[in-house]
Amino acid sequence: MLNRSPVMVFIYTVITCGIYAIVWQVKTKDEMVSLGATIPTAWLLIVPFANLYWLWLYCVGVEKVTGGKTSSAVALLLLFLLGPIGMAVIQNSFNDIAKA
Numbered sequence: 001m002l003n004r005s006p007v008m009v010f011i012y013t014v015i016t017c018g019i020y021a022i023v024w025q026v027k028t029k030d031e032m033v034s035l036g037a038t039i040p041t042a043w044l045l046i047v048p049f050a051n052l053y054w055l056w057l058y059c060v061g062v063e064k065v066t067g068g069k070t071s072s073a074v075a076l077l078l079l080f081l082l083g084p085i086g087m088a089v090i091q092n093s094f095n096d097i098a099k100a
Helices: 006-015 019-034 042-046 050-065 072-082 084-099
Strands: none
Touching (some): 006 084, 019 042, 042 050, 072 084
């Protein structure tokens, strides 16, 4: 996993009105897939209702990659309810993987 600043993930997402959030999700999805997570193509993000299914599979991937440190339910709540703040928290978990 690439080491990114959680603060900058938050700031970029706010400045770009959410466009960076999509970029971040696609980039981290590719990194998680290379570590063994099973997440389908990010094109599902633009399909209504399929994006919710994709987001759930993304969160399952977060749980797998972090070794259970961040559960899929917690990751879903962070991303769905807190948005950019949740992304920063999850990025912090990814940074722990990058250090190891």
